[in-house]
Amino acid sequence: MVASHRDDILEILEDQFADLPGVHRGMIFGHPGFKVGDRVFCFAWEDGLCLKLPKADYEAALELEEAEAFAPGGSKMGTWVVLSFPEAPQYLEQWHWVDKALAYIVTDEAAPPKKRSKRRSA
Secondary structure: OOOOOHHHHHHHHHHHOOOOOOOEEEEEEOOOEEEEEOOEHHHHHEEEEEEEOOHHHHHHHEEEEEEEEEOOOOOOOOOEEEEEEOOOOOOOOOOHHHHHHHHOOOOOOOOOOOOOOOOOOO
16 A cells, blocks of 8 residues: 655655745645645655646646656646655755745646626626
8 A cells, every 4th residue: 555645755745844944834635735725736645745836837747757747546737747756855955846836826727816706787
């Protein structure tokens, strides 16, 4: 049975975000992750770390041997990518991907403002 997440990855995330204003812990798909406001940008997923990246960075990340598109149930989910490094310190060495996800999640491109429905006048 696959664990829901690796504790060593979660510990790195908690340490790195401990003093970062505006970033707080949350859950996504029953896995621990991190948010800005209500927008999740990363979470510990099974044996890896799942990140929401802009399209160009998503495509660049997929060139890594340790990366794959996030596809729960077999369906790709937007520009989410899973990085799976065997050793925890490798996540710190590749932290620039997390920085990219954090910078991206606060943009309208990542989560466009919700459109207001127009009310018809009677």
